[in-house]
Amino acid sequence: MITIATKVKEVREQVKAWKKAGLTVGFVPTMGYLHEGHQSLIKRAVEENDKVVVSIFVNPMQFGPTEDLDSYPRDLEKDSALCEATGANLIFHPEPEEMYTDGFCSYVDMSVLTEELCGLSRPVHFRGVCTVVSKLFHIVTPDRAYFGQKDAQQLAIIKRMVLDLNMDIEIVGCPIVREADGLAKSSRNTYLSPEERKAALILSQTIQLAEQLLQSGEKDAATIISQMTKKIESEPLARIDYIKIVDAMTMQQIPTIDRPILCAMAVYIGKTRLIDNTMFE
Numbered sequence: 299m300i301t302i303a304t305k306v307k308e309v310r311e312q313v314k315a316w317k318k319a320g321l322t323v324g325f326v327p328t329m330g331y332l333h334e335g336h337q338s339l340i341k342r343a344v345e346e347n348d349k350v351v352v353s354i355f356v357n358p359m360q361f362g363p364t365e366d367l368d369s370y371p372r373d374l375e376k377d378s379a380l381c382e383a384t385g386a387n388l389i390f391h392p393e394p395e396e397m398y399t400d401g402f403c404s405y406v407d408m409s410v411l412t413e414e415l416c417g418l419s420r421p422v423h424f425r426g427v428c429t430v431v432s433k434l435f436h437i438v439t440p441d442r443a444y445f446g447q448k449d450a451q452q453l454a455i456i457k458r459m460v461l462d463l464n465m466d467i468e469i470v471g472c473p474i475v476r477e478a479d480g481l482a483k484s485s486r487n488t489y490l491s492p493e494e495r496k497a498a499l500i501l502s503q504t505i506q507l508a509e510q511l512l513q514s515g516e517k518d519a520a521t522i523i524s525q526m527t528k529k530i531e532s533e534p535l536a537r538i539d540y541i542k543i544v545d546a547m548t549m550q551q552i553p554t555i556d557r558p559i560l561c562a563m564a565v566y567i568g569k570t571r572l573i574d575n576t577m578f579e
């Protein structure tokens with residue numbers, strides 16, 4: 299049975315022992331309710347490291363007051379089985395009190411990259427992500443950490459944080475994993491009713507449209523965004539939060555496709571906010 303550590307001290311002791319034995323450590327931070335997207339990160343970590351730690355922690359600090367912290371899906375038993383079957387060695391599953399002790403008041407914050415895209419509609423989100431990920435990095439002290447490209451802004455932010463704060467960790471970005479019909483895998487897909495699940499296909503179809511336009515040589519960001527907007531608006535259950543084209547490194551909007559870009563969107567299907575994106579070099 300895979301070990302589930304609930305205390306910081308247990309993780310530290312185990313990782314220290316591995317390092318003393320000269321072993322490398324890969325790390326996959328998650329909020330649990332694991333799916334094939336997370337599994338692809340764990341698989342990659344297992345391939346590239348001697349030992350792999352997966353954290354499962356629904357981080358209260360990255361949820362806004364009206365967001366889905368309480369209803370966020372949880373299933374530790376299923377998650378442990380998936381981690382074990384995929385070859386992970388240790389799960390870190392702390393209680394919030396273990397991560398945020400009484401009187402907690404230190405944060406990791408970032409400007410610029412966090413001010414666009416999801417940062418606009420989720421103002422406290424990235425401060426919560428940066429804070430918890432740096433805490434987890436200090437606890438696990440991995441050689442490599444694995445993040446999905448589905449959360450492209452989060453991945454860019456973590457890479458920037460590691461660079462800015464001289465953290466000696468290699469950040470590995472892994473491709474988006476999709477359902478057979480194209481919908482990007484997400485723990486939040488479980489919120490969708492059957493009718494909404496069908497409607498949610500509009501996201502990946504719109505990303506495909508953007509990819510076609512980019513590949514055919516369209517260089518005007520406004521033209522691409524306007525066609526994407528029309529496509530999303532053709533789905534009655536969909537409501538756009540944002541559709542944007544930004545510089546892939548800085549997350550700042552650009553008018554012309556003249557560098558590596560991220561084309562990203564967040565769309566509500568009913569009450570569920572879903573994201574999807576594509577990168578173009």
Ligand code: PAF
Nearest residue numbers: 327328329357427430449
């Ligand atoms: O991507 C996630 O699941 C979370 O934002 C992360 C990186 C585990 C931090 O809580």
